[in-house]
Amino acid sequence: MAANPFADPPETAVTAGAFELGRFNAPFARANMLDVAKPYHYPVPRFAKNLRLKEWQAFQFGDSRWFFFSALYNAKIFSLAIFHAYDRQTKRRYGLQRVIPGSALPFSEELERSHVSYKGSRCRLEYECALSEGVIAVEVSRSHRDPARGFSGDFRFAYGPKSCAPSSVCLPLGLNRAMYSMKALMPLSGEFRADGETFGFDPASAMGIIDEHKGYYPYQLRYDWVTGFGLDPKGRRVGFNLTSNQVRDPARYNENCLWVNNKVWPLPPVRVTRPAGPEGEWIVQDTEGMVDLIFVPEVKNDLRFNLGLVRSDYHGPFGSFRGVVKNGEGEKIEAERLFGAGEQKYLRV
DSSP: SSSOOOOOOSSSSSEETEEEEEESSSSOOOGGGGOSTTTTTTTTHHHEEEEEEOOEEEEEEESSSEEEEEEEEEEESEEEEEEHHHTTTTTTEEEEEEEEEESSSOOOOOOTTEEEEEEETEEEEEEEEGGGGTTTEEEEOOOOGGGGGGEEEEEEEOOOOTTTTEEEEEEEETEEEEEEEEEEEEEEEEEEEETEEEEEEEETTOOOEEEEEEEOOSEEEEEEEEEEEOTTTTEEEEEEEEESSOOOOEEEEOOOOOEEEEEEEOOOOOEOOOOTTTOOOOEOOOOSEEEEEEEEEOOOOOEEEOSSSSEEEEOOOEEEEEEEEOOOSSSSEETTTTHHHHHHHEEEE
């Protein structure tokens, strides 16, 4: 089958004031979300649309020893810069997490040649995309009075048809509102430096997923999400993205997919249940027999605060998987060698 079964994307996410809904095999040249007309029953000025548009770029990446989670997030009222490194062998964690007042992280409409960064006291987190050159870069550094808590890293993801199969979506959220996301599983190279050691990453065994995201989400945002990746017994790069969110008509419109090397397959809608709460096992299943997973949290990662009109109740553990996911050819992909993250997210902003 083709490397990517989804349609070619239109040039822009919004045409003549309306969203181009669907699933595509590449990012839009311009994710011009602010050009939408009447997203709230009536015309609103561009600055008001921008205030409601949540934007972020996030990465989950690593190898059999290391797992990294990073995000630059702009909720307009506040922004977030997050980088977590987890050594699965020693159970050691490194990281930085900053909540920044206001809209501190400007995101471009174009992923090609996009650049976004946070520079704070003794820390830096920077993303740069050069899709036409086949490179997406993440750089991070944190100095600390205690040298054991400082770290730095330089990571490069290989982007292109020989390396990955992007999946981008534009999905309805009600009225003339939508969310846009582009994701891809890519080979990873680079270095991470911590505790006087340098750890290298070989693209034959290391990999990661990008999440480029923009959305007119409701005032009360809720979703469940799990992602995992790793080498399967055949030595193939395998990864998946599974989300249950506020999108309308999820049987037709969802962002669920499975990657194997540079192929991608769509997956059905899923439901996430947590009989023992967010710290217990998560059950992730669909109704078509293609997804039957258990996510086992190993590392707690919460962000909770309540400021009245603004509230976050976020659980984002890292962990392992059991079970299977089927690709579009009926092959069962065993999940026992995969590692990743989950999110139970409630955000009122």
